[in-house]
Amino acid sequence: MTALTTLSNLSAIDAAHHLHPFSDMKQLNEKGTRIIARGEGVHIWDAQGKKYLDAFAGLWCVNVGYGRREIAEAVSRQMNELPYYNTFFGTTNEPATLLAQKITGHAGGSLNHVFFTNSGSEATDTWFRMVRVYWKTLGHPTKTHVIARRNGYHGSTVAGASLGGMKPMHEQGNLPIEGISHIGQPYWYADGGDLTPDEFGLKMARELEARIDELGEENVAAFVAEPIQGAGGVIVPPDSYWPEVARICKARNILLVADEVICGFGRLGRWFGHQHFGFEPDLAPIAKGLSSGYLPIGGVLVSDRVARVMIEEVGDFNHGFTYSGHPVCAAAALENLRIIEEEGLVERVATDIGPYFAAALKSLEDHEVVGAVDAVGLIAGVQLASDKATRRRFEKPDDAGMTVRNHCLENGLVMRATGDRMLASPALVITRSEVDQIIETLRAGLDHLRDTVSR
Numbered sequence: 048m049t050a051l052t053t054l055s056n057l058s059a060i061d062a063a064h065h066l067h068p069f070s071d072m073k074q075l076n077e078k079g080t081r082i083i084a085r086g087e088g089v090h091i092w093d094a095q096g097k098k099y100l101d102a103f104a105g106l107w108c109v110n111v112g113y114g115r116r117e118i119a120e121a122v123s124r125q126m127n128e129l130p131y132y133n134t135f136f137g138t139t140n141e142p143a144t145l146l147a148q149k150i151t152g153h154a155g156g157s158l159n160h161v162f163f164t165n166s167g168s169e170a171t172d173t174w175f176r177m178v179r180v181y182w183k184t185l186g187h188p189t190k191t192h193v194i195a196r197r198n199g200y201h202g203s204t205v206a207g208a209s210l211g212g213m214k215p216m217h218e219q220g221n222l223p224i225e226g227i228s229h230i231g232q233p234y235w236y237a238d239g240g241d242l243t244p245d246e247f248g249l250k251m252a253r254e255l256e257a258r259i260d261e262l263g264e265e266n267v268a269a270f271v272a273e274p275i276q277g278a279g280g281v282i283v284p285p286d287s288y289w290p291e292v293a294r295i296c297k298a299r300n301i302l303l304v305a306d307e308v309i310c311g312f313g314r315l316g317r318w319f320g321h322q323h324f325g326f327e328p329d330l331a332p333i334a335k336g337l338s339s340g341y342l343p344i345g346g347v348l349v350s351d352r353v354a355r356v357m358i359e360e361v362g363d364f365n366h367g368f369t370y371s372g373h374p375v376c377a378a379a380a381l382e383n384l385r386i387i388e389e390e391g392l393v394e395r396v397a398t399d400i401g402p403y404f405a406a407a408l409k410s411l412e413d414h415e416v417v418g419a420v421d422a423v424g425l426i427a428g429v430q431l432a433s434d435k436a437t438r439r440r441f442e443k444p445d446d447a448g449m450t451v452r453n454h455c456l457e458n459g460l461v462m463r464a465t466g467d468r469m470l471a472s473p474a475l476v477i478t479r480s481e482v483d484q485i486i487e488t489l490r491a492g493l494d495h496l497r498d499t500v501s502r
């Protein structure tokens with residue numbers, strides 16, 4: 048840090064000039080931002096030198112952990128060779144091409160094509176346009192409506208925020224746009240009542256069937272959902288849910304879009320979330336773990352069924368970004384995927400650290416203020432409850448979550464709270480002792496909630 052940018056100086060500059068995403072700016076400027084200065088493995092350090100265990104992998108994305116020199120070197124080599132060229136007008140570059148091959152190799156099945164973007168939100172906009180072009184080209188111009196879920200998250204662009212089911216996002220900017228509607232989420236703890244989880248999973252899947260029938264199959268293009276809802280609170284659907292959704296999409300001839308932005312690249316112990324749940328989507332937006340966040344890159348996996356129409360019949364798809372297939376971002380992603388492969392990180396999540404993480408988190412179910420723990424691979428949601436037996440929630444769910452989150456943060460652990468669910472999604476390289484550390488600090492945070500917030 049130069050003399051000009053002392054810490055307080057930097058905070059003042061930030062408050063004066065930097066508008067932050069998803070932040071109450073007035074509050075933030077009063078409080079000041081934390082300046083994150085360095086990362087290594089699963090740890091980050093702030094500018095004052097305080098060390099944190101980042102149980103959230105940045106924003107669900109730093110799958111290979113911080114401080115990977117190999118990625119920095121691959122990026123530097125590519126920068127020196129070809130820092131930029133577009134993939135429009137009949138050109139490509141080696142990293143983007145090899146990356147498309149590598150990703151589709153891991154996706155398997157008929158997901159043999161990739162369209163590159165710079166983010167998950169752009170991936171959402173890409174498939175949203177693509178499904179409409181697909182049906183129109185096949186002679187079904189009315190098949191335009193897309194069904195999504197309440198409390199789902201698909202990004203922050205106009206289409207992304209519309210497809211997401213977040214009310215506060217809809218309230219800003221007159222969203223959702225036309226041609227999008229939402230059905231319920233498979234959140235058994237909150238909405239399952241007396242049904243068993245599997246009964247409830249079927250019930251929620253059949254909301255899709257009912258909505259398609261209400262709109263008319265001839266008007267519906269696609270259904271989109273995250274295999275496990277991330278931002279919505281790590282909502283793990285009952286086992287009965289996904290097979291029934293896949294059956295309905297097939298029977299009603301609508302495209303199935305699995306948003307793999309969080310679940311992709313090893314988080315669930317498989318390369319992609321849909322593989323964990325045993326179904327195959329027609330399209331799958333990806334981002335985050337694709338480059339472990341080292342550089343921005345995303346994309347859409349496209350099945351043979353859709354790609355055939357886009358390639359053979361559509362002609363020009365008038366869509367793309369200056370940085371689609373950016374050679375430096377692609378080089379970072381390629382190196383990131385090489386690390387995941389060579390270190391066997393996906394298998395490690397499936398057979399070693401994932402089960403350990405799940406068991407460790409499940410041990411918190413004995414705590415008075417924990418209603419249930421959902422954990423798959425290296426993603427988990429801890430449901431806070433004021434009464435376990437009746438699944439009663441805290442009167443002010445957001446306050447309950449923030450109480451635990453802030454206590455964890457003070458004690459060197461970064462977790463996220465969505466309402467009254469505590470979320471964890473650490474790097475795939477986390478060790479057993481680091482998992483133990485998460486549990487110890489989180490348990491102290493839960494004790495603090497029990498002791499300070501009235502139930």
Ligand code: PMP
Pocket residue numbers: 165166167168169171200201202203273277278306307308309334335345
């Ligand atoms: N889809 C899902 C499931 C996500 O979690 C996110 C980001 N959290 C997005 C899409 C949007 O990605 P981005 O922030 O890279 O635009």
